[in-house]
Amino acid sequence: MDRSRRVFTYHAPGLALLVLAARGRAAPPELSEDDPKARALGYVGDAKRTDRAKFPQYDEAQNCANCQLFEPQPGSVGGACSLFDARLVRAAGWCSGYRAAM
Numbered sequence: 001m002d003r004s005r006r007v008f009t010y011h012a013p014g015l016a017l018l019v020l021a022a023r024g025r026a027a028p029p030e031l032s033e034d035d036p037k038a039r040a041l042g043y044v045g046d047a048k049r050t051d052r053a054k055f056p057q058y059d060e061a062q063n064c065a066n067c068q069l070f071e072p073q074p075g076s077v078g079g080a081c082s083l084f085d086a087r088l089v090r091a092a093g094w095c096s097g098y099r100a101a102m
């Protein structure tokens with residue numbers, strides 16, 4: 001067996017596990033602003049677009065990235081939100097379920 005074949009045979013199982021692990025960590029589907037629950041809670045992918053008349057509790061310093069319910073997804077523009085069944089919300093987003101991180 002030549003050297004390159006031996007190297008491939010030695011590393012193939014590890015590579016297969018890496019591929020399977022990466023698939024297992026695929027980002028969750030992104031929450032749509034048109035989702036009924038998202039609409040009800042005023043979710044927007046960019047907090048600057050929050051309807052301040054409807055949600056006067058919104059503060060400019062608030063966004064998903066500093067909310068307790070946000071779980072960052074490395075390599076993604078957002079993270080999972082437990083309020084929305086772990087669907088992906090944008091780090092710059094906001095909804096009326098916001099809870100300041102401690």
Ligand code: SF4
Pocket residue numbers: 043063064065067068069070081082083084089093094095096097098099
């Ligand atoms: S609960 Fe928090 S993380 Fe989830 S959408 Fe609302 S502000 Fe973003």
